[in-house]
Amino acid sequence: MSSIKSLEELQKIREEVQQGMDLRKSEDEKHIKIMVGMATCGIAAGARDTFNTLLEEIDKRKMKNVYLVQVGCMGYCHDEPIVQVNAPGASPVLYGHINQEKAIEIIGKHIEKGELLQDLIISKSFDRV
Amino acid sequence: MKQYRLHMLVCAGTACESQESKEIIKNLEETLKEKGYEKEVQIVKTGCFGFCEKGPIIKIHPDHVFYVEVKPEDVNEIVEEHVIKGRVVERLLYEEPALEQKITQQEKMSFYKKQLRLALRNCGFINPENIKEYIAEDGYLALGRAVKEMTPEAVIEVIKASGLRGRGGGGFPTGRKWELTHGNKNDLKFIICNADEGDPGAFMDRSILEGDPHSILEAMAIAGYAIGAEKGYIYIRAEYPLAIQRLNIAIEQAREYGLLGERIFDSDFNFDIELKYGAGAFVCGEETALLNSIEGGRGEPNAKPPFPAESGLWDKPTCVNNVETLANIPQILLKGSEWFSRIGTKDSKGTKVFALAGKVNNVGLVEVPMGITLREIIFDIGGGIRDNKKFKAVQTGGPSGGCIPEAYLDTHVDYQTLQEVGSIMGSGGMIVMDEDDCMVNITKFYLEFAEDESCGKCTPCRIGNKRLHEILIRITNGKGTREDLHNLKSLGEIIKDSSLCGLGQSSPNPILSTLEYFEDEYKAHVMDKTCPAGVCAMGKKKAKATT
Numbered sequence: 019m020s021s022i023k024s025l026e027e028l029q030k031i032r033e034e035v036q037q038g039m040d041l042r043k044s045e046d047e048k049h050i051k052i053m054v055g056m057a058t059c060g061i062a063a064g065a066r067d068t069f070n071t072l073l074e075e076i077d078k079r080k081m082k083n084v085y086l087v088q089v090g091c092m093g094y095c096h097d098e099p100i101v102q103v104n105a106p107g108a109s110p111v112l113y114g115h116i117n118q119e120k121a122i123e124i125i126g127k128h129i130e131k132g133e134l135l136q137d138l139i140i141s142k143s144f145d146r147v
Numbered sequence: 148m149k150q151y152r153l154h155m156l157v158c159a160g161t162a163c164e165s166q167e168s169k170e171i172i173k174n175l176e177e178t179l180k181e182k183g184y185e186k187e188v189q190i191v192k193t194g195c196f197g198f199c200e201k202g203p204i205i206k207i208h209p210d211h212v213f214y215v216e217v218k219p220e221d222v223n224e225i226v227e228e229h230v231i232k233g234r235v236v237e238r239l240l241y242e243e244p245a246l247e248q249k250i251t252q253q254e255k256m257s258f259y260k261k262q263l264r265l266a267l268r269n270c271g272f273i274n275p276e277n278i279k280e281y282i283a284e285d286g287y288l289a290l291g292r293a294v295k296e297m298t299p300e301a302v303i304e305v306i307k308a309s310g311l312r313g314r315g316g317g318g319f320p321t322g323r324k325w326e327l328t329h330g331n332k333n334d335l336k337f338i339i340c341n342a343d344e345g346d347p348g349a350f351m352d353r354s355i356l357e358g359d360p361h362s363i364l365e366a367m368a369i370a371g372y373a374i375g376a377e378k379g380y381i382y383i384r385a386e387y388p389l390a391i392q393r394l395n396i397a398i399e400q401a402r403e404y405g406l407l408g409e410r411i412f413d414s415d416f417n418f419d420i421e422l423k424y425g426a427g428a429f430v431c432g433e434e435t436a437l438l439n440s441i442e443g444g445r446g447e448p449n450a451k452p453p454f455p456a457e458s459g460l461w462d463k464p465t466c467v468n469n470v471e472t473l474a475n476i477p478q479i480l481l482k483g484s485e486w487f488s489r490i491g492t493k494d495s496k497g498t499k500v501f502a503l504a505g506k507v508n509n510v511g512l513v514e515v516p517m518g519i520t521l522r523e524i525i526f527d528i529g530g531g532i533r534d535n536k537k538f539k540a541v542q543t544g545g546p547s548g549g550c551i552p553e554a555y556l557d558t559h560v561d562y563q564t565l566q567e568v569g570s571i572m573g574s575g576g577m578i579v580m581d582e583d584d585c586m587v588n589i590t591k592f593y594l595e596f597a598e599d600e601s602c603g604k605c606t607p608c609r610i611g612n613k614r615l616h617e618i619l620i621r622i623t624n625g626k627g628t629r630e631d632l633h634n635l636k637s638l639g640e641i642i643k644d645s646s647l648c649g650l651g652q653s654s655p656n657p658i659l660s661t662l663e664y665f666e667d668e669y670k671a672h673v674m675d676k677t678c679p680a681g682v683c684a685m686g687k688k689k690a691k692a693t694t
Contacts, residue, residue, distance in 0.1 A: 021405020023413040025291045028282065035283035038189075041154050042272060044209040051209075056233045069152065070187075077150040085209040086152060088233035 037080070044085035047106055050129060052084060055100035057091035063098035064117060071118040072101070075125040084129055097140055103128055114140040151189035153230060156206040158271060160195030160357050161350075161389050163203040167219050171203055174222035184230055194358015196271035197512035198258055201241060206253060206271070213253040214239040244508050244530050261528050263490065264514045265498045266314075266351075266474035270358030275393050278400040281361040287406050289480035290365050293372055294412045302373040303329060306476065308484035310496035315341055315432070315469030316547065316573045317649070318495075318562040321476075324466055327456035328374040331464040336376040338367055339460065339467045341437060342383040342390070345429035346545030347596060349576035351500040352470035354512055356383070356390035359474070360397035364407065364420060366473035369480065371418045374466050378419060382437050385424040394422060429546070429600035432574075433648045434459075434467040436602065447604045448648035469574070471500055491517035495561035499572065505542075505579035506533045515560070522556040525579055536581040540664070544573025546593045546600075547653030549660025550586060569660040571653070585682035586665040587672055590657045591619040597654035608651030611642040615658060625685035627673040636662055 022028050044051075054060070054069045069088060076084050092100045097114030101124060104110045111134060113124065120138060127133045157163075157172050172190060179185045196204050201215035205225070212235055214225070221239060228234045240249040241256060250256050264270075273280040281287070293302050307322025328336060340363055344352040356363060367379040383391060398420055401407040409417045423441050430436045431446040438460050440446040459465025475497060479487045488496050495517040501524065504510050508530030515524060521541055525531070532538050540550040549570035551558065558564050562572050580589065594616040603609040615638060618631045639655030639662075646652045662669060671677050676685050 021403075021408075022287070022291075023405065025288070025295060025412070028287060028291055031279060031282050032285070032288070035279045038150060039154075039273075039280065039283050041151070042156070042208040044211075054233075056231075058232070061231075073150055073152050087210050088152075090232055090234040 037077075040082060041085060046104070048083070050084045050106070051104040052086045052124075052129075053089045053092075053102040053104070054086070055090070055092035055094075055098065055102075056088040059091070059095045060098045060100065065099035067118050068099045068101065068116050068121045071121040072125060075122055079125065079130070081125075081129065094140055100140070112140045113138040151187060153188045153210075154191055154208040155188060156191045156193045156208070156271065158194070158196050158202055158204045159192040160199070160202075160270075160354055161387075162195065162199040164389065166203050168203040170219040171205070171217055171222060174219050175226070178222055178226045179230070182226060182231065184226070188230055191274045192276065193272060194270040194275050195267075195354040195512060196253075197262075197267065197354070197514070198241075198256075198509065199512065200508075200510040204271075210235075211252040211254070213241060213251065213256070215241045257530065258509045258511070258513070258528055261519065261523055262514050263498050263516045265478060265490075266355060266471050266500055267358070267512065267514045268478070269362065270354060273359070275358050275360055276396050278361060278397065278404060281359070285481060286361055286477070287365055287404075289477035290368050290372075290406065291412050293369050293480060294414045294416050299329060299373045299375065302369065302480065305480060305484050306373070309479045309487040310484075310491075310494075311472065311475055311479060311487065312495065312562065313469055314471035314475075314499065314574070316544065316571065318572060321468065321472055324456060324468070325370060325373050327454070328376075328464050328466040331457055333464050335378075335461075335463045336374055337460045337463060337465040338370045338374060338376045338379040339434075339437070339441070339465060340367055340379065340381040340473055341432060341434065341467050341469045342381055342387070343425050343427075343432040343437060344384065344387075344470075344574065345427070345432050345600070346547075346574050346576040348504040348578050349502045349545060349574050351502055351512055351575050353387050353390050355470050355474050355500075356387070357393055360390075360393045361401065362477055363394075363470060363473050364397055364401050366468075366476035367420055368407065368411065368418045369476055370466060370468065370473070372416055374464070376466070377417045378421070380421055380423050380441060380460075382423045382425055382431070382441060384427045386427050391422065391424070398422075428602070429596070430602045430648070430650050433650060436648065437467065438465065445602070447602045448650075450647060471575070492559065492561045494563055499560065499575055501575045501577040503529050503577050503579070505577075506536065506581040506584070507531065507579045508533055517561045518559045520557050520559055521551065524560070524577070525556070529579065532579065532581050536583065538579070539582050539584055540580045540586065540661075542570075542578040542580065542589070542657070543576070544571035544653075544656070545576040546596050547571060547649065547656055548573045548576070549656045550580070550589070550664065551660070552664040554664075569663060570656070583680055583682070585623075585678050585680040586661045586668050587619065587678075588623055588680075588682050590661050591616065591623055593657040594619055594654070597650070600650065601654075602650075605645075605647040605651060607642045607645040608647070608654065611638060611646075612651070612654050614638060615642070615655065619658075622669065622672045623678070623683040625672070625676045625683070627669075629673060632662075632669055632673060 435449040455465040
């Protein structure tokens with residue numbers, strides 16, 4: 019490792035590492051939270067690939083306001099893999115049958131542009147317990 | 148760079164390591180690898196979360212799940228359930244005693260709600276052995292800006308304007324100390340970090356050094372630049388092996404990155420740091436004794452003046468700052484003196500870290516804004532008294548402090564008000580006592596400590612504390628007289644007035660404060676030959692025994 023001789027060099031290291039640490043700062047009130055149902059049925063239906071694709075896309079697009087959480091059974095076994103999007107101030111949106119391709123679509127449309135993917139929605143509004 | 152989807156922060160402070168957190172980390176690594184998740188989950192070994200009572204702790208991000216009292220054998224379940232299936236392991240969650248309800252997120256625990264973590268900001272958040280994680284959290288930016296964009300005078304001005312005062316106990320304005328050392332011209336000057344933490348029950352300095360060592364190195368370099376020193380020493384107790392190990396790693400990394408050494412940030416400023424080990428004598432926390440110890444002499448204090456700012460280490464101008472004081476410096480430079488001076492009270496700015504111990508439910512390390520009340524610390528953050536017993540007193544400031552009774556629980560914690568009620572801020576030990584504690588007996592413990600730790604250089608401290616201790620032994624054995632009570636007070640006052648250094652001058656404080664607030668208990672021991680709490684040799688109060 020060569021020495022840091024300027025504030026710019028320090029800044030560069032800071033940015034490189036910061037991105038990897040953003041995960042530790044995410045908050046429900048300020049960030050969009052994407053949940054992926056990963057109980058046995060979800061994993062069997064390919065939720066892990068969906069999850070990893072979502073992660074790659076978020077990383078690729080350097081999205082700072084989004085974080086991804088895996089959750090257990092969400093109850094819609096027949097529609098697995100399930101992805102739920104919770105944006106601050108908006109009702110949660112639940113998508114079904116999300117494969118890798120559709121995962122990219124969610125990031126590109128819903129998360130980036132705020133457009134809902136109407137065809138994929140299982141339930142648009144429901145009360146969270 | 149492939150991102151991890153889950154960060155598991157495992158506490159690796161001394162308290163948690165003694166509870167097998169090393170084994171937990173090892174098991175986690177093995178289990179994740181076995182199940183093929185090692186590339187998705189990052190294990191981060193962090194410093195202390197402060198909630199030592201319930202350690203070892205694992206915090207999982209981004210879920211914000213906070214597991215307590217984790218054992219190595221729990222790892223398999225955490226991986227199976229949380230990592231693989233996304234289900235929270237309920238039985239490992241913290242249960243709020245007052246609510247009888249499990250709480251998932253750290254932010255929702257009452258222990259953390261009233262805290263404001265500045266000095267401890269990185270503890271439990273970054274990996275202390277990785278300089279890059281410190282840099283990601285704005286580390287070394289304050290040093291860079293100071294060296295590149297500010298004059299030493301400007302740096303001192305910011306610290307002065309912030310109102311920061313020494314956290315080691317004395318509360319001397321830090322900026323003023325820097326200014327004094329800066330003003331004494333000499334070809335050689337020193338900055339010293341006082342990490343000789345000796346109060347029984349206090350461990351805030353150790354936790355900062357273990358959890359965020361780079362913040363201290365950075366602050367020392369800034370101080371060095373401000374006062375004109377090229378050399379810094381960290382005087383640390385040899386009985387803090389983990390803090391020493393992490394400091395050594397940090398120093399090495401900082402040197403590799405050129406953040407310590409010659410021509411820092413391509414300027415004319417050179418600065419390096421060396422560790423000096425102390426043998427763990429309480430008096431070595433006193434700055435002149437500390438300097439004697441570094442020079443290789445006995446850890447005995449000198450009369451002041453001259454103050455170290457004029458003539459310190461090897462007779463050169465020297466600035467001695469406590470660990471917690473230094474931990475505040477980089478942030479003050481980054482966020483400005485106004486930001487800092489808005490926190491706290493009129494004369495006590497910022498936060499204070501307390502090591503909360505004794506008969507409270509949540510023992511641990513808490514950082515609170517100055518001005519918070521003792522009641523909030525003990526009952527809201529500390530979760531109240533164990534086993535629903537009655538609160539009796541809180542001892543602040545360690546052996547140099549006093550015991551504060553219930554009537555003063557609403558006292559706002561700052562340098563001034565604590566002194567007004569007969570105690571001190573000290574370095575931040577806070578020991579809570581309940582109805583089962585005998586105040587005379589507690590006082591005897593502190594006097595025994597003072598007697599043991601007296602360096603013996605001056606007569607009032609060497610002989611006076613011995614006599615005080617003897618009187619207390621007599622009283623707790625049921626052999627005390629009225630004259631003893633009188634002697635305790637007058638001898639205590641004489642020792643306070645005539646001792647050479649802070650240790651002697653403050654050693655009678657536990658006696659004087661308990662004599663004032665708990666005189667009845669002393670009288671019960673002397674006149675009725677009983678111990679109301681049922682602790683001392685002659686047993687319980689007669690009235691209690693007959694009912």
